[in-house]
Amino acid sequence: MKPLEKLLKKPGSHLPVRPAAPPGQVPGPGSVPAPRRQSLSRPPASPEEPAGPAGPVPGGEGRWLELRPPEAPLRSPEDPSPGCDRDRDRDRDRDREPPSPEPPPAARCCCGCGCAPAAPAPPERLLAALLDRLPAAAHGRGCGAESLLDDIVLTHSLFLPTERFLQQLHQHFVLAAGSPPARWEEGSGLRRKRAVLAVLLHFLETYKGLLQEEESAGKVIKELYLLIMKDTSLYHELEDEILKLHQLVETVELKVADETPPPNKQVKPLFRHFRRIDSCLQTRVAFRGSDEIFCRVYMPDHSYVTIRSRLSASVQDILASVTEKLQYSEEQSTRGDALILVTMASSGEKAVLQPSEECVFTTLGINSHLFACTRDTFDSLVPLPEEIQVVPGDTEIHRAEPEDVANHLTAFHWELFRCIHELEFVDYVFHGERGRRETANLELLLQRCSEVQHWVGTELLLCEGLGKRAHLLKKLIKIAAICKQNQDMLSFYAIVIGLNNAAVSRLRLTWEKLPGKFKNLFRKFENLTDPCRNHKTYREVLAKMKPPLIPFVPLILKDLTFLHEGSKTLLDGLVNVEKLHCIAEKVRTVRKYRSRPLCLELEASPAQLQTKAYVRQLRVIDNQNLLFELSYKLEPGSQ
Amino acid sequence: MPEQSNDYRVVVFGAGGVGKSSLVLRFVKGTFRESYIPTIEDTYRQVISCDKSICTLQITDTTGSHQFPAMQRLSISKGHAFILVYSITSRQSLEELKPIYEQICQIKGDIENIPIMLVGNKNDENQNREVENSEGEAMAKKWKCAFMETSAKTNHNVKELFQELLNLEKRRTVSLQIDGKKSKQQKRKEKLKGKCVVM
Structure with missing residues (x-):
C-alpha cells in the first residue's frame, strides 16, 4: 500500500478512540486554558465550566448531546446569549493551538467561558436558533454567534442538504415578513430579516464559485434575493450589506434553469493526459464540476478515443459518449455486449466503475487509465505499456x-x-x-x-x-x-x-x-x-x-475523518453542534494557512x-x- | 504487451467536417454514420504485416479545429505516414491543408520518403462538388504526394486508400494483409462491403 493511503486508511491508529479519561488534557504545551476540553466521562455540569454571564443557560446542558435525553431544550428565542468578552481571547488562543488531534468530545465549551456555543437541536430548528442569536452579533459582535454562523454554513450539509438549508432560510424570511408570533417583541420581525440577510451573505461569501454548480440552490437564492430587495427600505442601516449582497449575487452568476447558459467555458485539459508545455506553465485555476475536460478512454487493443465531457460526468455519460464515438451499434449494446468502464493501474490492477459513479477523472491513480470494454473482454485487459521507457534517464x-x-x-x-x-x-x-x-x-x-x-x-x-x-x-x-x-x-x-x-x-x-x-x-x-x-x-x-x-493535506483529511467517525452527527434527531464546530475549526485552520499570499x-x-x-x-x-x-x-x- | 516502437503510425489531418473520422471508422470498423461528433484525438490500432512480421498499424484521427497546435506538432513528429483529407464539396477545406502540409515539411524535413496521401473525400456528393478531380491531382503533383478521391459513405476507395499509403512506404514493407489470418472486424467489413457496391 502506498504510504499516503496507509496514512489515510488508518485514521485512528495513533489516536485514542475516545477522549482520554484525564480531564482537561490538552495537546500542545499549555497554550489553552485547561477547562477548554472535557471528557465524556465527566458529568455535564462540570465545575470547570462556569455558567456564562447570562446565567444558567439551558443550552449549556443540552450540549451534552450523547448524554442528554432528547428533551434537551432548544435554546428559546427569548434567551439570546449575550456577548462574551473572552471570546476574542479564545480566538487568539485557538490560533496558537496545534491542530487538535483529539476526537471531538461530544461536547465542550470551546472558549472555556461557558458562553454556550449552541444547543443541539433538530436539524430544522438549528437554523432558527442561529437566527435568534445573530442580531446580537450584528451589534455587539463577539459572542459565539459569528463562529456558530460560520460553523453552520461550512458544515450544514452534514445534516441538511444545501438546497433545503436555503429553503428554510427563505421560509424564515417569509415568516418574519408575515405576522410574527405573539411572543415576539416589537421589531423582532425586522431583526429576524436582518439575521436572514447575515446568514445569506455569509453563505454566499463562503460558497462563491461553487454555487454555479448547484442550480436548484441558485434558484432559491435568487428568490430570496428578490424578496429581500422588495423591502430594501427597511435596511437603511444595512446599506453596506445590501451592496455586498448585490455584488455577491452578481459574481456568483447564479445559473437558473430558465436563463441562457453562460458563454462556453474553455476546455481545461486535465494534465494527466495532455502533457503540454504551453498549458502546464499557466497558473492553475480551480476545476468545477461543469468544466469541460478531455479524457482518453482506451479499448482492449489500446486504441483510444478522446472524449470531451463535464468533469462531473457519470460513468454512464462517459460510456454513452464512447459508444457514440465508436459507432457501437445498437444491436451490439442490446445483445448484452454493453460496454463497461474500467480503471486500470499501470500494475494491471483493475476495477469496474459503477454506471452511477460521478466525476471519476480526478479519482484515478497517477498512471491509471480508463478502459471501455465488454464483460467478456474484461479479463483479457492488459495495462498500457509503461510511459517511461526503462532506460537510464537523464532528466x-x-x-x-x-x-x-x-x-x-x-x-x-x-x-x-x-x-x-x-x-x-x-x-x-x-x-x-x-x-x-x-x-x-x-x-x-x-x-x-x-x-x-x-x-x-x-x-x-x-x-x-x-x-x-x-x-x-x-x-x-x-x-x-x-x-x-x-x-x-x-x-x-x-x-x-x-x-x-x-x-x-x-x-x-x-x-x-x-x-x-x-x-x-x-x-x-x-x-x-x-x-x-x-x-x-x-x-x-x-x-x-x-x-x-x-500543510501536509492528507493529515487534515485524516483528522476530519476521525472527527467524523468518532462521533455521531445526529442522535435522537438532534444535531451534534459540537461536532460541527470541531470540523469547522479544522477548515478554519486551512483558511488561516492561506490567509496570506x-x-x-x-x-x-x-x-x-x-x-x-x-x-x-x-x-x-x-x-x-x-x-x-x-x-x-x-x-x-x-x- | 505491444511494443511501442514496432508501431507504424499513420496520422490523418484535415479541416473540420471533411470526414476524417468517417474514413477511419469506415476502414477500422466498417461502419458509417451521418451524425457529426467533432474529434479531439482518437487512435485506432490494427495488426498488419511489416517486413514479413506482424506489427501494429496505429491510425491517429486528429481534430479539425486549430485549437491545439502543440498536439498537432507532436502527431507530426511521431507519425510515419500522413493522410491529408479535404472535402470535394469545399474549396476552403483544400486551402486549409496548406499550412498542415507546410508544417509536415518543416518538421519532417525531407519528405521524399514519407508516404503522404492527399484525399478528396465525399465524392458521392457530386452535385455539390467545388473541387474538381484534376485540381486535386494538380495539388498532389505540386506536393509530390499521391492522390485519391474517396467516399466513406459509400465505402469507395477506403481500403484502397490505406493500402496505397502503405505501398508508398519504401523503407519497409508494410501491408494490410496478414497471411491467412483476418480479424473479425475485417471479415465483418468485407461482408458489409459486399452489400453496397456503388462503384
Missing part, C-alpha cells in the same frame, strides 16, 4: 539547481492548494452519505502528492551510476530541506515519504555514500514526519509557522521555464513492482 533533475526545483514545487503546490475550496474538505470526508459535491481540486492535490512520492523513487531508480545516484539522493534531501524552509510541508512530506519507499531505502550502497551531514539531516526529517503520538512533532512544527504555508521570486529565464515545466509534469513509475525490479537490478545484494 532535468540532474541539471537543475535544488533551489529552483524546490521553489517550483512550492509554487505549483501553492497553486493547487489554493484551488481547493474550503467546502471540499468537508465534502471529501462526508461524501457518500450526502449528495456528492465535486472535490476535484482536493483530489488533484492528493494525486499530486502521491505523484511527487513516486517521482522521487523513479528518478533515483532510473539513475544507474552509484556515484550519480548518491549525488541525486543528496540533491533530493536538499530539495526537501528547502521546501521545508518555504513552509511547503506537502512537498517536504512527499519527498521524505518517497525516499522512505522500500525500493529506495534498501539501496544500502547509495545511502552509505551520502555525506554524514545529509544522513543526519534526513534522520531529522524522518523524525519530523514520524507518525507517532499522532504526528506530534509535525504538529508542533506546524503550529509555530506563520501563514502562508502549505505565498510569493516566491522566480525568474522567467528559459532555463527556469524548463525546470518549471519539468516540475509541473513529472513522469513517474507508480508501479511498485517495477520500482522494486529496478532497485534489485541496481543493487542486487543490498539489504
